[in-house]
Amino acid sequence: MIQQKPRPRLIGVLYLTLAILAGWSYFAVVTPAAAGLQADISVSTLRLGLLAMVVVQIIDLLIAFLLYQLMLPAGRLLAGGMMGLRLLYVIAHIVPLVGLFSALFPTVELASLQERFAAYDAGFTLSLGIFGLHLIVLGVLIFRSTFLPSLLGLGLIAAGLAYGADTLALTLYADYTVHAATIQLFVGSIAALGEITFLLWILFAGVKTFAWRAQLQDA
Numbered sequence: 001m002i003q004q005k006p007r008p009r010l011i012g013v014l015y016l017t018l019a020i021l022a023g024w025s026y027f028a029v030v031t032p033a034a035a036g037l038q039a040d041i042s043v044s045t046l047r048l049g050l051l052a053m054v055v056v057q058i059i060d061l062l063i064a065f066l067l068y069q070l071m072l073p074a075g076r077l078l079a080g081g082m083m084g085l086r087l088l089y090v091i092a093h094i095v096p097l098v099g100l101f102s103a104l105f106p107t108v109e110l111a112s113l114q115e116r117f118a119a120y121d122a123g124f125t126l127s128l129g130i131f132g133l134h135l136i137v138l139g140v141l142i143f144r145s146t147f148l149p150s151l152l153g154l155g156l157i158a159a160g161l162a163y164g165a166d167t168l169a170l171t172l173y174a175d176y177t178v179h180a181a182t183i184q185l186f187v188g189s190i191a192a193l194g195e196i197t198f199l200l201w202i203l204f205a206g207v208k209t210f211a212w213r214a215q216l217q218d219a
Helices: 008-034 043-074 076-104 110-144 150-172 180-205 209-218
Strands: none
Touching: 008 043, 008 180, 043 076, 043 110, 043 209, 076 110, 110 150, 110 180, 150 180
16 A cells, blocks of 8 residues: 655655765766776775665665655556666666676776776666656656646656667767767756756655645546
8 A cells, every 4th residue: 555645855865865875986986997997996995885886776766666656646657657667777777786796806807897897887877778768757747747846847857868868879879988078968967957956856845745635636
């Protein structure tokens, strides 16, 4: 039985925690290791980074379920699809993550370790295409809702399209690596604007509970 109560601020806290852990682990561990600088990363930092990445996946699972609860009034089928896409994103993220745990063993050669982190980085970028679809569906749900501002939905749809464009560029554009920094800056700016706005809103403003309950009764 789904508890008939939205928990937007809990989602906001989890989102904020996820952003901090994911950002730190990616830029402190994954990016330098994929670039061949893994020798400069301490063993403790490496272990903490991998632990943070595992915690991020757990938080993502919680967010998927809580978002389903939150957006259920705007459409059961769409809400289920939105949750399913986030779960699929987590699965697609976990698969390349498993290969990184060899980094915990000191016998692994540095060249092999770099290849594993580079493969994870590429797999993570591809999985963002699934995450982009999740954001698009979430944006549509918000746009259909009566308890959240439509502009939040438009921002998330734009973020989702940006992630999708990045994944397509990585897959189809032969010179992606040459222009990767410019592409990722553009994608990151659009995605950050949409996601951060959504995060701040649900964290501080929440939702219109009366409107949420009323729309749930009609769902």
